[in-house]
Amino acid sequence: MKLEGKRIILMGPPGGGKGTQARVLQEMFGIVQLSTGDMLRAAVKAGTPVGLQAKAIMEAGALVPDAVMVGVIKSRIAEPDCANGFILDGFPRTIPQAEALEAMLEEMQMGLDAVIEVRVPDEMIVARITGRYACAKCGAGYHDTFQKPKVEGVCDVCGSTEFIRRKDDTADTVATRLQAYHQQTAPLLPYYAERGLLKTIDGAAAIEDVTRQLVEAVAG
């Protein structure tokens, strides 16, 4: 089964594997990954007004205000590459964001195909987050223990030898980020279940196994 053209939301705790899976689906099916975390990090780096507003909040592990996020996603979703489907990774994260998304998709006469919860127990999250790093050049994601490059110190995708770690990926922020997830984002699970869109997969499994479950959940 193919996922071309699908519009999917990936939900799950910080470090749960959303970005990893979104990149695989983008590669396999040509549906673009819309990561609001990546968009915000680019804005911080570029020093835009959104970046200036978001920087300290992100470092603390709290959520950036809904109005800012809705503006960010609205302009991105209107770009032509989103016409071939998209995977929302990290948005929506609150009920007001979900309501704003619903309104903007309706306006564009688009619907959602599936909302997938990548479920990972809290106990696994510290290890996932503190071991995370990425290629500085192409953004490919890695992990100290769970997803090493084939050749140590060399990116599988682009051959770069430079890697980066996120400033917020410390044991200190994990509790705050998990609390934000459980308090502000988890209410979206019943919200999408009521709309008949929610499916839950086991995100504690190995990366390839999570991909298999995800493709089945969206296609099936």
Ligand code: ADP
């Ligand atoms: P993770 O991969 O750990 O889930 P993200 O890269 O998605 O984290 O997001 C990093 C940070 O960016 C969040 O902790 C939050 O501060 C901010 N952020 C990203 N997306 C949103 C959103 N939809 N609403 C509010 N804040 C967001």
Ligand code: ADP
């Ligand atoms: P999110 O986007 O949800 O914050 P990531 O996709 O960045 O999470 O994954 C967090 C870290 O855990 C990364 O270093 C990634 O390589 C690793 N990871 C992702 N999925 C799995 C998995 N199923 N098993 C083990 N490690 C994983």
Ligand code: ZN
């Ligand atoms: Zn690379």
